[in-house]
Amino acid sequence: xxxIKKFIADIGWPRAIIALFLLSLFVLAPFVNVRIDSSIxxxxxxxxxxxxxxxxxxxxxxxxxxxxxxxxxxIIAGLLGATISLELNALGFLGFFTAIxxxxxxxxxxxxxxxxxLNRVKGGEMMIATYVGFSSVAFMCIxxxxxxxxxxxxxxxxxxxxxxxxISVQEYWGGVLNNFLSLRVGEFFFVPTGTILFFALMxxxxxxxxxxxxxxxxxxxxxxxxxxxxxxxxxxxxxxxxVILSTLLGAIGIIVYEQxxxxxxxxxxxxxxxxxxxxxxxxxxxSINRASLTHVIIGTFLFQGILTMTPSVIxxxxxxxxxxxxxxxxxxxxxxxxxxxxxxxKSR
Amino acid sequence: MKKREAAFNLKRFLMANxxxxxxxxxxxxxIPISQFSASYLIQEMLIRLARNSFLVLSLLIPIIAGMGLNxxxxxxxMAGQIGLILVSDWKVIGLPGMALAAIISTPLAIALGWMCGxxxxxxxxxxxxxxxxxxxxxxxLYQLVVLYLFGYLVPIRSPExxxxxxxxxxxxxxxxxxxxxxDYCIPLTIHGIKIPLGTFIxxxxxxxxxxxxxxxxxxxxxxxxxxxxxxxxxxxxPVERTRLISILISTVLAAYGQIIFLQNIGTxxxxxxxxxxxxxxxxxxxxxxxxxxxxxxxxxxxGVILFHLMFVVSPMAGKYLIGQAQLGEYFRVxxxxxxxxxxxxxxxxxxxxxxxxxxxxxxxxx
Numbered sequence: 001x002x003x004i005k006k007f008i009a010d011i012g013w014p015r016a017i018i019a020l021f022l023l024s025l026f027v028l029a030p031f032v033n034v035r036i037d038s039s040i041x042x043x044x045x046x047x048x049x050x051x052x053x054x055x056x057x058x059x060x061x062x063x064x065x066x067x068x069x070x071x072x073x074x075i076i077a078g079l080l081g082a083t084i085s086l087e088l089n090a091l092g093f094l095g096f097f098t099a100i101x102x103x104x105x106x107x108x109x110x111x112x113x114x115x116x117x118l119n120r121v122k123g124g125e126m127m128i129a130t131y132v133g134f135s136s137v138a139f140m141c142i143x144x145x146x147x148x149x150x151x152x153x154x155x156x157x158x159x160x161x162x163x164x165x166x167i168s169v170q171e172y173w174g175g176v177l178n179n180f181l182s183l184r185v186g187e188f189f190f191v192p193t194g195t196i197l198f199f200a201l202m203x204x205x206x207x208x209x210x211x212x213x214x215x216x217x218x219x220x221x222x223x224x225x226x227x228x229x230x231x232x233x234x235x236x237x238x239x240x241x242x243v244i245l246s247t248l249l250g251a252i253g254i255i256v257y258e259q260x261x262x263x264x265x266x267x268x269x270x271x272x273x274x275x276x277x278x279x280x281x282x283x284x285x286x287s288i289n290r291a292s293l294t295h296v297i298i299g300t301f302l303f304q305g306i307l308t309m310t311p312s313v314i315x316x317x318x319x320x321x322x323x324x325x326x327x328x329x330x331x332x333x334x335x336x337x338x339x340x341x342x343x344x345x346k347s348r
Numbered sequence: 349m350k351k352r353e354a355a356f357n358l359k360r361f362l363m364a365n366x367x368x369x370x371x372x373x374x375x376x377x378x379i380p381i382s383q384f385s386a387s388y389l390i391q392e393m394l395i396r397l398a399r400n401s402f403l404v405l406s407l408l409i410p411i412i413a414g415m416g417l418n419x420x421x422x423x424x425x426m427a428g429q430i431g432l433i434l435v436s437d438w439k440v441i442g443l444p445g446m447a448l449a450a451i452i453s454t455p456l457a458i459a460l461g462w463m464c465g466x467x468x469x470x471x472x473x474x475x476x477x478x479x480x481x482x483x484x485x486x487x488x489l490y491q492l493v494v495l496y497l498f499g500y501l502v503p504i505r506s507p508e509x510x511x512x513x514x515x516x517x518x519x520x521x522x523x524x525x526x527x528x529x530x531d532y533c534i535p536l537t538i539h540g541i542k543i544p545l546g547t548f549i550x551x552x553x554x555x556x557x558x559x560x561x562x563x564x565x566x567x568x569x570x571x572x573x574x575x576x577x578x579x580x581x582x583x584x585x586p587v588e589r590t591r592l593i594s595i596l597i598s599t600v601l602a603a604y605g606q607i608i609f610l611q612n613i614g615t616x617x618x619x620x621x622x623x624x625x626x627x628x629x630x631x632x633x634x635x636x637x638x639x640x641x642x643x644x645x646x647x648x649x650x651g652v653i654l655f656h657l658m659f660v661v662s663p664m665a666g667k668y669l670i671g672q673a674q675l676g677e678y679f680r681v682x683x684x685x686x687x688x689x690x691x692x693x694x695x696x697x698x699x700x701x702x703x704x705x706x707x708x709x710x711x712x713x714x
Contacts (some may be wrong), residue, residue: 069477123695126477128696129356140605145675162672251561275484320513325495328488339478340470 014337015302018283018330022302025309033315038188039309045178046304048195049260050280052202052253053273054300056246057281061291062210063242064222065118067282067335070129071274072137073114074250075108079140082255082264086172087151091279095173096259111247113173115240126288129275137271144266167264174262195260202252203293204232209245218242222289279303279331282338306330360492366694367687368637371654374683375661382664389660391541398531399612400542401551403629404648406601408558410475411550411643412567413594414574417630420464420479420595424602425622427492432526432607432616433494433517437506441525443450443533446611449526453603460486463601465592472577476640476692483626494618517618527614547608554601555645570594574641605629631655631684634691641695658683 008016029036053071060068081103090098114132119123144163149155154167156244168174180194220228221238231233254273258264281291284299311323362369379389403421410418431453435445464482471478489562498504499515511518519553531544561567572580606625610616633643636651659680666676 117693120700121693122693122700123473124476124696126474127480128689128692130477130480130686131692134685135682136688138678138685141678142675142682145672145678197556294354320496322492322496324487325488325491326492328484332481332488336467336478339474340483341469 012285012337013131014334015260015283015285018302018306018334022305022309025306025313028317029309032313034312034316035188037186039312041188041190042308043301043305044196045190045192045260046308047300048178048192049257050253050277051196051199051252051296051300052249053258053277054200054253054280054284055199055206055293056249056253057277057286057294058206058291058293059150059218059242059245059249061281061286061289063218063239064225064289065239065242065246066129066288067278067338068129068246068250069126069274069278070114070133071246071250071277072133072138072270073110073322074107074247075254075270075273076136076140077110077247078103078254078258079264079266079270080106081251082169082258083149083154083167083266086154086167086169086264087149089151089172091172093173093176095160095325096176096255099173099255100252103255103289104248107248107251108134109246111244112240114247115243118243119236119239133274134271137268141267161248163266165265165267165269167266168262169258170262173259176259177256178260192260195256198256202249203296206249206274207293214241275335276303276331279334282334286338287341303331363694365637367635367691368650368654371635371658371687373621375654375657378658378661378665381668382661383668384661384664387539387541389657392660393653393657394541394543395531395612395662397652398547398551399609400629400632400652400656401648402547402554403602403610403625404633404652405551405554405645406598406605407629407633407646408643408648409561409570409594409601410598411641412562412574413570413591414577414641415468415591415594416476416640417633418479418595418598418602419626419630420482421598421602421629422483422622422626423460423486423603424453424457424599425462425606425625426486427453427599428603428606429610429616429618429622430456430490430494431603432523432610433498433509433521433618436521436523436525436616437504437509439506439525442529443526446530446607449607450604453607454600457579457600457603458596461596462592464599465595468595469588469591474588487623490622491619495518499562508529519618521616521618523610523614523616526611528612530608530611544612547612550608558645566590566593591681616622627684628655631687636686639691655684 008083022045026036026039029039052129053075056071056074058069060066080097081099081101084102085095085099088098103218118129144184147163148161149163153171154163156164177194177198178192181197183191188305210219217228217233218238218241220231221233221235225235228238280299280303281295282299283302284295284297286292286295286299307323307327310326311321314322314326386437403425406421406424407418410416428449431449431451434452435449438448440448462481467482468475468478493502495516497515498517499510504510504515504517509517509521528544530546530550532542533546534549536543536545562571569580569585572583572585573587573590577587580590584703602625606622609625610621632651632655633647634651635655636643636647636649638644638651662683663673663676666679667673
């Protein structure tokens with residue numbers, strides 16, 4: 001009994017409850033005529049779709065900038081890349097990588113500015129990040145209307161200008177990663193191998209980065225800024241670099257998300273996108289000043305698992321759609337839990 | 349020497365009031381373009397002052413206690429809405445209906461405020477982001493209650509309130525019974541402009557309450573806690589309790605504020621009204637020149653007028669300027685988020701500079 005208690009204390013109550021909840025959903029599924037194989041397949045697809053967006057939390061948390069509520073900024077860089085690649089009529093894998101290539105300079109510039117801003121507001125990063133995200137999304141709403149895009153599949157038909165709210169990428173580079181080396185067993189089971197491989201590649205690159213000299217310096221800044229300063233590490237530079245990395249991963253993440261989802265969502269679409277990613281990494285065991293790749297992988301799987309399973313299982317059980325409410329309570333409850341814990345006062 | 353000081357003060361004044369100044373300039377630019385008549389704008393501003401001031405007032409007390417902008421005021425707004433839903437189900441109309449809604453929402457708001465205060469005491473130094481997420485979290489609970497339990501555990505008799513499936517409240521609740529009952533309970537019209545005198549009287553009473561409250565023992569304790577928690581603690585002030593009470597008062601006031609807001613509008617948007625309440629109240633307060641650490645009554649009223657002036661004017665200005673009303677719409681969304689971002693950045697920036705200055709003083713380099 002003591003061992004169970006200690007185990008639960010180690011992984012944290014909310015995490016244990018949610019993991020058990022997910023497990024019970026999988027157990028219940030066959031009894032309410034929900035196919036396990038299609039559920040697992042859906043979970044895998046969503047896992048690949050959202051993984052990199054969750055990964056975008058890691059650099060900033062590690063360097064002590066807190067949870068990246070400003071993820072929409074990175075997403076905007078990705079959206080710019082995606083829309084411009086469509087404007088260039090780039091197809092298939094070429095289109096997908098064109099989108100990423102175009103989004104990189106945007107992400108670096110945005111991330112640099114955002115990093116400079118966050119360096120001046122140490123201690124209040126998270127609230128400001130949230131509002132930087134919101135205001136940049138709102139600003140881009142204006143820009144999507146005004147930017148001179150011409151591709152007829154993207155702009156409003158009657159006006160001939162101003163981008164649509166959702167743009168299909170199906171005929172350009174929709175599903176290129178999902179279908180790459182994909183595995184299909186029977187009618188319901190599908191593994192998006194390409195997307196998961198790409199996610200694994202990103203994880204590997206980030207893992208390698210954190211084992212270089214710069215990477216470990218970055219972690220040191222987050223773990224103990226005073227010590228890092230004494231060791232001769234340029235704190236502000238490391239923090240800026242981490243913000244650029246996070247923004248960049250956000251940009252790549254949204255492009256991967258779009259190729260799987262099939263649509264680009266503009267205007268208010270990216271508005272709340274930071275919250276599911278924040279919740280996912282916290283669910284995986286990260287705190288507001290420590291996050292690892294394991295946290296990303298476990299967290300994304302748990303969170304997306306719940307998102308996939310609750311609608312189907314709960315709906316067949318109760319005959320109502322409670323998934324949205326459960327999603328709100330679980331994700332925000334998780335963030336709330338993390339914010340009220342880990343009260344290690346940051347040295348300033 | 350003197351001259352330099354004066355120049356410095358002017359710069360300081362501009363820096364301190366940069367947000368309201370930008371808004372005044374924007375309004376001067378946008379009002380002529382929008383082609384609205386003066387009497388229309390005055391009427392509109394009076395209505396919006398009556399509608400929003402009380403909600404903004406509810407933000408003041410946590411700022412005194414050093415807890416920043418209380419994004420958790422949406423909790424109070426939700427309590428107020430539950431009161432209104434029940435009152436419109438029981439068909440109590442007019443001022444008694446409003447009073448009953450306030451009475452129902454009070455215990456709810458106290459419970460929610462207590463919870464919010466207790467949670468924020470566990471997240472010192474991160475109050476704003478925590479209260480912000482708490483708002484989302486309680487929004488989930490609110491949806492659970494209103495969408496699933498109302499009409500199922502809580503009896504709702506009026507079929508026009510309930511979704512066709514038999515439980516859960518509809519998206520829009522008509523508040524015709526209490527619409528404008530407070531605003532125009534004392535009819536007054538000057539030059540064809542209707543003045544919502546009743547609400548103004550309530551707002552004035554609560555402004556005096558806040559002035560009075562600041563001078564009480566509790567109010568002074570809150571100021572001390574807001575200045576420095578450790579010093580306040582060693583002076584024998586129960587820090588946690590004082591902070592909790594400040595949030596509690598704010599939540600209850602927000603509940604009343606939401607009831608006043610919705611009696612002016614006349615329809616309750618069951619699942620959206622409260623979300624916007626917090627956002628717009630905070631933006632309005634900051635537009636009025638308040639900061640995260642300091643807010644006064646003039647900030648409230650100047651802020652409501654300037655913010656909503658822009659709100660009314662910008663879609664039309666966008667339409668005449670570029671030919672798209674949608675553009676002005678997005679512009680005002682951008683401004684309402686941007687202004688909060690700017691205010692937060694200025695506040696943290698200043699705090700970082702003060703910390704650096706204190707460090708230099710400590711080393712004796714000043």
